[in-house]
Amino acid sequence: MPTTFMSGRDFNQDVGRAKRAADTGPVVVTDRGNPAYVLLTHDAYCRLTGESGQSIVDMLRDSAPGADFDWEPPKLSDMGLQPAEFG
Numbered sequence: 001m002p003t004t005f006m007s008g009r010d011f012n013q014d015v016g017r018a019k020r021a022a023d024t025g026p027v028v029v030t031d032r033g034n035p036a037y038v039l040l041t042h043d044a045y046c047r048l049t050g051e052s053g054q055s056i057v058d059m060l061r062d063s064a065p066g067a068d069f070d071w072e073p074p075k076l077s078d079m080g081l082q083p084a085e086f087g
Contacts, residue, residue: 005028018039
């Protein structure tokens with residue numbers, strides 16, 4: 001995986017070239033000769049951070065048999081409570 005270096009000026013003038021280079025490896029964008037930013041593909045970023053790409057719902061879902069059940073929240077009146085009155 002080759003690393004490509006680009007100056008900030010070159011990056012601003014040819015973002016398309018930076019994106020194509022990021023397909024093969026990280027692109028280091030320099031500012032006054034010093035590394036300042038790194039451009040990665042989203043897949044490479046997810047691999048680096050360990051993100052699975054799942055939503056919070058997918059991560060919390062229990063797919064075990066019998067894990068699906070119906071739940072009816074209690075009514076306020078059954079708990080001896082009354083809705084707030086505004087007015």
